[in-house]
Structures are given as structure tokens and as C-alpha cells.
Amino acid sequence: MSLVSALLWIAIALLLLYRFYLKNIKRPPNYPPGPPRLPILEDYGILLLLNPRHLHRATARLANFYRTKVLGLSLAGTPAIVVRDGDTARKLLTRRELDGRPDIFVARMRQQEFKLRGISFIDGPDWKEQRWFFLRHLRDYGFGRRSEQYEQLVEDELQKLVGLLSSAHGRYEYECDFVREAGIVKCPDVFLVTLSNIFLQVVIGERYDRANAKSLLKAGRKATLFARNADDYGTIFTYLPWLRFVFPFTIKYNKLRSGAMGLNHFLEVIIDKQMQTFDPNGLRNFVDMWLRESRNHVPQNNQVGYDNDQLVLALADCFIPATVGIAIQLSMLLERLLLNPNVLSRMHQEVDDAVDSERLPTLDDRVNLPYTEATIREALRIDTLIPSGIVHRTQQNVSFQEYNVKENTLFLFDLDGINNQTEVWGDPRTFRPDRFLDEQTGGLVLSKDRSLPFSVGKRECPGQTHTRNIMFLVVATLVQRFDVRPRESDRLPDLSTRQTGLLQGPNDFWVQFVPRRGNGSVK
Numbered sequence: 130m131s132l133v134s135a136l137l138w139i140a141i142a143l144l145l146l147y148r149f150y151l152k153n154i155k156r157p158p159n160y161p162p163g164p165p166r167l168p169i170l171e172d173y174g175i176l177l178l179l180n181p182r183h184l185h186r187a188t189a190r191l192a193n194f195y196r197t198k199v200l201g202l203s204l205a206g207t208p209a210i211v212v213r214d215g216d217t218a219r220k221l222l223t224r225r226e227l228d229g230r231p232d233i234f235v236a237r238m239r240q241q242e243f244k245l246r247g248i249s250f251i252d253g254p255d256w257k258e259q260r261w262f263f264l265r266h267l268r269d270y271g272f273g274r275r276s277e278q279y280e281q282l283v284e285d286e287l288q289k290l291v292g293l294l295s296s297a298h299g300r301y302e303y304e305c306d307f308v309r310e311a312g313i314v315k316c317p318d319v320f321l322v323t324l325s326n327i328f329l330q331v332v333i334g335e336r337y338d339r340a341n342a343k344s345l346l347k348a349g350r351k352a353t354l355f356a357r358n359a360d361d362y363g364t365i366f367t368y369l370p371w372l373r374f375v376f377p378f379t380i381k382y383n384k385l386r387s388g389a390m391g392l393n394h395f396l397e398v399i400i401d402k403q404m405q406t407f408d409p410n411g412l413r414n415f416v417d418m419w420l421r422e423s424r425n426h427v428p429q430n431n432q433v434g435y436d437n438d439q440l441v442l443a444l445a446d447c448f449i450p451a452t453v454g455i456a457i458q459l460s461m462l463l464e465r466l467l468l469n470p471n472v473l474s475r476m477h478q479e480v481d482d483a484v485d486s487e488r489l490p491t492l493d494d495r496v497n498l499p500y501t502e503a504t505i506r507e508a509l510r511i512d513t514l515i516p517s518g519i520v521h522r523t524q525q526n527v528s529f530q531e532y533n534v535k536e537n538t539l540f541l542f543d544l545d546g547i548n549n550q551t552e553v554w555g556d557p558r559t560f561r562p563d564r565f566l567d568e569q570t571g572g573l574v575l576s577k578d579r580s581l582p583f584s585v586g587k588r589e590c591p592g593q594t595h596t597r598n599i600m601f602l603v604v605a606t607l608v609q610r611f612d613v614r615p616r617e618s619d620r621l622p623d624l625s626t627r628q629t630g631l632l633q634g635p636n637d638f639w640v641q642f643v644p645r646r647g648n649g650s651v652k
């Protein structure tokens with residue numbers, strides 16, 4: 130080879146190296162530290178390589194490696210920043226510029242024709258209007274506030290749950306899937322019917338009786354399928370949508386679609402039933418409010434508006450966390466109680482002392498049950514249900530700390546990392562409800578709870594109060610009536626087998642509820 134051609138090859142190689150440096154290693158000015166980018170998927174590929182079961186833990190490893198609480202990534206061409214520090218997250222989450230959501234494929238996948246609908250994944254004026262409408266009118270029917278009438282209906286559902294757990298076996302065929310003899314039940318399935326009924330009461334003013342509740346179990350399982358197969362970074366289909374046609378990715382894609390379409394179908398059926406009996410002069414429930422609005426509303430160009438697709442997807446945005454979300458959170462709490470029987474004993478004692486055993490606990494008992502309340506707070510902290518929250522998007526250029534970030538950058542808040550920061554909690558991995566109690570009086574000290582299970586800011590979870598109320602009622606009821614044990618054939622729960630999809634949680638597991646002092650035999 131002549132000298133000239135050798136030099137030419139060297140020049141080409143250097144150019145290619147320089148191009149690789151610019152594209153994969155060089156970081157934009159004032160961008161947070163982070164890893165170089167792999168071809169195609171870039172840092173999403175690195176996350177998959179590091180920890181495919183828990184992407185938030187993969188980012189934690191990277192952040193520790195780069196010794197930073199603000200990690201800069203690039204996800205297949207989109208800049209993304211992960212915040213792992215509570216104070217920084219609080220400041221950023223309350224900035225309007227960060228209230229946007231990216232247009233991600235996994236959000237579109239939830240709709241038959243891939244339209245972007247609902248509340249959680251839209252932004253701008255549509256999001257404000259839809260979120261306001263939902264919150265305002267769900268509250269009218271008891272959601273997230275004190276309402277004697279609603280609490281009575283919730284109690285009724287809890288009586289049914291106590292009856293189911295006390296029975297020797299499922300009374301109806303579908304119940305036999307998750308109830309075995311002697312109070313042995315499968316989590317999270319066992320909570321799905323109760324929680325669906327509690328939510329549907331607000332939405333359609335109706336509940337399903339035990340004999341006819343099979344469709345609730347089915348809808349809850351479809352929602353679980355979706356929640357377990359999505360992920361906090363939008364799934365691989367957000368970056369390479371065509372992969373859905375390539376085996377074996379088709380399997381995951383089909384599960385996601387089947388979960389989403391199955392849930393939508395259930396919601397469409399209940400909405401249809403409401404439509405048939407709708408009377409604009411006699412509004413009965415939330416769906417009626419919506420139907421009236423949809424008739425009065427004149428749709429503008431490109432506006433999300435008040436059509437049927439929007440109702441179905443926005444309801445799905447609420448139904449998934451209100452049923453599967455709370456069911457999984459309760460299941461993780463049960464696992465913690467199995468591992469910490471001393472906590473359960475203290476709750477037993479507290480409930481026995483404070484609540485008359487002739488009746489179920491109510492929200493009025495809350496002030497007298499600080500340890501129970503602290504245990505629920507500890508469960509929400511240590512087992513952060515949505516470990517990375519829902520991804521935010523900058524709606525304009527943003528500066529914070531020493532960083533300058535461009536419009537359309539993704540922001541992920543590592544809520545799990547924040548809720549388990551050693552500097553804040555001291556012993557974050559220990560399940561210790563006492564951390565929220567006053568050492569002298571034993572009372573609950575809210576200012577000690579610096580966790581962020583529901584995020585903060587304008588995007589803060591609108592279901593927070595509902596969740597806290599319902600979790601309190603379910604947990605206090607179960608504790609009053611039952612002892613909780615692993616099945617005789619099972620070992621104690623192994624928390625390392627948990628998985629993170631959209632939500633973090635255990636695989637299905639069985640647990641035994643043993644009635645206490647005959648308390649379990651209700652109706």
C-alpha cells in the first residue's frame with residue numbers, strides 16, 4: 130500500500146472516531162454527568178443490560194458510579210435526566226416548565242387507534258381541563274373526601290371482603306381462582322373486586338354483587354397485565370415501535386395490547402349501559418356528568434374534548450391505580466407484615482384497644498390508630514409503587530443548579546431512590562413505622578414523613594387522598610378481624626423476586642387470613 134493511501138485510511142479512521150466521540154461520548158454543555166451512549170437504543174440499552182427487571186435500579190447504579198444525584202442520559206436520541214434527590218425533585222416538580230408529558234408509544238398503545246387520550250399522558254390546556262373536570266366531579270360523588278354516604282358503601286364492600294376471607298372456599302366459580310380453603314387467598318387478585326366496586330361506586334353509582342363480579346376480576350387482571358408489562362421508561366416500543374412485529378417482542382406487545390384493550394372493553398360496556406338510561410335532567414353519577422358535558426361541548430380543532438375515547442382512557446388512567454395499584458400496594462404491605470410479625474402484633478393491639486370489636490373501623494378511628502397509620506405510610510415509602518413516577522417533559526428551556534436543559538428533555542424522578550435515601554432516613558431499608566411517630570406521645574408526626582410516593586406539584590397524583598383513606602379502611606379492617614400468615618407450604622416472602630413494570634410489585638402469591646377471636650365471621 131502506498132504512503133498516500135495509508136494516510137487516507139488513517140484520516141478516514143480518525144474522522145469516524147471523531148464522529149463516534151461527538152455522537153456517543155461528548156455531552157452537551159452543562160448537561161448532567163452520565164454514561165456514553167450505545168448505538169441505536171443509547172442509554173436505554175445500557176439500562177436494559179444493567180437491570181432489565183428494575184430499570185430504576187439500573188439508573189441508581191449509574192448515578193452511584195458517576196457520584197451524582199442528577200444523572201444525564203440519552204434515550205434513543207431523546208435527552209433524559211433522572212433526579213434522585215428529594216429536595217431537588219421537590220423544587221423541579223413544582224416548576225410549570227416541567228409539567229409536560231412526552232408523546233410515548235406505550236401511551237398510544239392503550240387506545241385502539243393509537244390516539245393519545247386520557248389524563249396521565251396528555252399535556253397543555255387539554256390536560257388542565259380534563260384533570261380539573263375529573264377531580265371536580267369525582268369529588269361530587271365522594272372521591273377523595275369525607276362523605277358519610279360513600280363511607281357507608283365502602284364499609285359494605287369491606288363486610289363482603291371479610292365474609293369472603295372467613296369462608297372455607299369461594300362461593301362462586303370465579304372466586305375459586307383466588308380463594309382456597311381456610312382463608313388462603315391469592316394476592317393481589319383477592320382485592321380486585323372490592324377495590325373495583327369502591328371505585329365504580331363513584332363513577333357509575335353502582336357496585337356488582339358477589340354473584341356477578343366476575344367481570345371486575347377479569348378487568349382487574351387485564352389492567353394488571355398491562356401494568357406488569359409496561360415499564361417506567363416507556364418500554365422498548367417507545368424507541369423502536371417496529372419491534373412489535375418482530376418475534377419475541379411480539380409476545381410482550383400482545384400482552385400490553387391485550388391488557389389495555391381488555392380493560393377498555395370493560396369500561397366501554399359500563400359506559401354504554403349508562404348511555405342507554407341517561408337523562409340530562411336527572412344526573413346520577415360521574416359518567417352522567419360527562420355525558421351532559423359531551424352534549425354541551427363544542428369540540429375545537431385538535432382538542433381532546435369530551436368524546437367516548439377520552440372518557441374510556443381517562444377512566445382507565447384512574448381505574449388502573451384505584452384497583453390494581455392499591456391491590457399491589459396492599460399485597461406488598463402484607464409481605465412486610467409476614468416478614469415483621471412484631472408490627473402486626475402492635476397493630477392488633479392498637480386496633481383492639483381503640484375500636485369496638487362489634488363494628489368495623491371507620492375513618493373517624495384514624496386519630497386513635499397512629500401506629501396503623503404510620504405502618505401504611507412506611508409501606509408507601511419503602512415499597513414505592515411507581516418507582517420512577519410518570520415521565521415529565523420540559524415545555525421550554527430550563528436551568529437548574531449548574532445545568533442548562535433544552536425544551537423537550539425528559540425528566541424522571543426516582544421516587545423509590547428518594548424515599549430510600551440514607552441521608553434522609555438513616556436506615557431506609559428497615560421496615561420501621563415508628564419513624565413517623567413522636568417518641569414521647571406515640572402520636573403521628575406528619576412532618577417526619579418526607580417521602581414522595583405520590584409525587585408533588587401540579588402533576589401530583591390526584592388519587593392520593595382516596596388511596597390513603599381506602600388503604601386505612603382495608604388495613605384496619607383486616608387487622609381487626611384476622612391474623613395473617615404464610616401458607617403452611619410456603620416460605621416467608623422473598624422480596625428479591627419482585628419485578629418493576631409500570632408499577633413495582635410481587636408476582637402473585639398466596640397468604641392465609643386466620644379469623645381472630647371469632648371476629649372474622651361477618652355476614
Ligand code: HEM
Pocket residue numbers: 248249250260446447448450451452454455458514515518519520544582583584585587588589590591592593595596
Ligand atoms: C397506591 C396508590 C397510588 C400511588 C402510589 C400513586 C402514585 C402516583 C404517581 C407517583 C403519579 C405521577 C405523578 C407525576 O407525574 O409527577 C401518579 C399520577 C396519577 N395518578 Fe396516582 N397513585 C396511586 C393511586 C391513584 C388513584 C387511586 C388514582 C385514581 C384517580 C390515581 C390517578 C392518577 C392519575 C390520573 C395520575 C396522572 C396525573 C396527571 O398526569 O395529571 N392514582 N400517581
